[in-house]
Amino acid sequence: MKNFTLRKTYHPYISPFDPCPPVREKTYYTPAQLYLGYQPQNLEQFSPKEALKAGTLWKVFYDPYYGPNEKRRGPYE
Amino acid sequence: MSNKQLPQEFYTMMEELQTLDFVLVELTLYLDTHPDDYNAITQFNEFSHARRILKNQFEEKFGPLQQFGNSYSDYPWNWNDPPWPWQI
Amino acid sequence: MWIYEKKLQYPVRVSECNPRLAKYLIEQYGGADGELAAALRYLNQRYTIPDKVIGLLTDIGTEEFAHLEMIATMIYKLTKDATPEMLKAAGIEDHYVNHDNALFYQNASGVPFTASYIQAKGDPITDLYEDIAAEEKARATYQWIIDMSDDPDLNDGLRFLREREIVHSQRFREAVEMLKEERDRKKIF
Ligand SMILES: [Fe+2]
Numbered sequence: 002m003k004n005f006t007l008r009k010t011y012h013p014y015i016s017p018f019d020p021c022p023p024v025r026e027k028t029y030y031t032p033a034q035l036y037l038g039y040q041p042q043n044l045e046q047f048s049p050k051e052a053l054k055a056g057t058l059w060k061v062f063y064d065p066y067y068g069p070n071e072k073r074r075g076p077y078e
Numbered sequence: 079m080s081n082k083q084l085p086q087e088f089y090t091m092m093e094e095l096q097t098l099d100f101v102l103v104e105l106t107l108y109l110d111t112h113p114d115d116y117n118a119i120t121q122f123n124e125f126s127h128a129r130r131i132l133k134n135q136f137e138e139k140f141g142p143l144q145q146f147g148n149s150y151s152d153y154p155w156n157w158n159d160p161p162w163p164w165q166i
Numbered sequence: 167m168w169i170y171e172k173k174l175q176y177p178v179r180v181s182e183c184n185p186r187l188a189k190y191l192i193e194q195y196g197g198a199d200g201e202l203a204a205a206l207r208y209l210n211q212r213y214t215i216p217d218k219v220i221g222l223l224t225d226i227g228t229e230e231f232a233h234l235e236m237i238a239t240m241i242y243k244l245t246k247d248a249t250p251e252m253l254k255a256a257g258i259e260d261h262y263v264n265h266d267n268a269l270f271y272q273n274a275s276g277v278p279f280t281a282s283y284i285q286a287k288g289d290p291i292t293d294l295y296e297d298i299a300a301e302e303k304a305r306a307t308y309q310w311i312i313d314m315s316d317d318p319d320l321n322d323g324l325r326f327l328r329e330r331e332i333v334h335s336q337r338f339r340e341a342v343e344m345l346k347e348e349r350d351r352k353k354i355f
Contacts, residue, residue: 030309034336039343040108042115049097049125053176056329058104064332065325068312093177100175103229107333110222111340143172163174164239 005036007064033062084166091136092166095143098129168228175232176326179319180243185256187320188244189274190311194327195237196271196279199303205230207284207300214288219341226334233327240320241269294342301335 008028015023045060052058055065067073105122112118133143141156142149151157180187194200208227212220245253245267253262260276271279285296308328312321 030305032305032332032335034332034339037336039340040112040336042112043117049101052104053093053097053100054326056176056326057333058101058108062329062332062336064329066309066312066328067325068315068321070316071312071318071321089177092173095173096175096177099173103175103225104333106225107222107229107337110219110225111337111344144169146169148169163172163235164178164242 003033003061005031005033007032030064030066032064037061082160084161088140089166091132091139095129095132095136098125098132101125102129168231174236174239175229176236176323178236178239178243178323180240181317181319183244183246183248183252184317185245185248185253185258187315187317188241189256189258189261190314191237191241191244192270192272193274193307193311194304195234195241195269197273197307198283199300199307200273201230201234201237201304202271202279203283204300204304205234206281207286208297210284210286211293211297214286215290215293216345218344219290219294222337222341226337229330229334233330236323236327238269240323244320290345291342294338294345297338298335298342301331301338305331305335 007030009031010026010028012026013024015025040059040061046052046058047055047060047063055063057063065073102122102125105118105125109115109118109122137143137149141159142151145151145157149157196202205227208223208230212223212227215223248256248267250259250262253259261270264270273279285293287293287296305328308324308331312324312328315321315324
């Protein structure tokens, strides 16, 4: 399976004089294309129906993004 | 648009076509950078065949998907019949 | 030439009449990293790039037009039959007095589309790196639109579009590798 993570976090400096409530942990996104290199042949695929819903035929690229107010849905998580 | 309502079958068949075509889009981009992948080309040709059959079935029921002669026409000319993709 | 197909790439749905979300989405219609810019960028670069990656630029450029139509469909559905009061409440009355319900190639702040969004340097590696960056920027834009949206059906379509940027980025990275390859030497997988 995947030997990389799709999210990374960091902890920014927080000043006592920052007026907005601090977000102590920030997240950024590191999708599969940063790691895969030239795509190897015969990687595992979704079924056609799942592929359309996922937005990709190959499981390795699947990386659904949900907003802060959304419940994570998606049957392939 | 008129008051003509689309039957559920339209949505089902349309999504089947979108499904096959999505696999074909993915394989097309993949083969553009992997021209020697025999398995992928075999899969591509199988899906290409299946989409041709489904296209004909869809068009017999719901009219042409393409024009400039890529689809047949009924009489009268039915390419202009709604709904268009953003209306359905 | 191009042949139009009377079908969306993906079944687009939105949950409710919501002109405010349309205002955000216009960023991906006529913005710097939007689908129009993407389609025009890739198709335009084809004339000055080695033959072996022209097919890829043609196909991704063509898919981007399908994405443009999806965005237009979302905007159309979010604003169809919205009353002037609703448009006012959504803060897009300034769009309305100029364009009524018409779509316009502009970004979310109302800046009209310009060709300067589309780089074309004529150097194949430079142009492909531009394309990789463009895909990552479009991916990020979809993230920020999803963050602002509370429409589950709309977000379903936006997630599909974001995922496509991931795959496009992958293919452009592979195109760079194809151009780096030494002549007559086989690829090593
Ligand atoms: Fe793209």
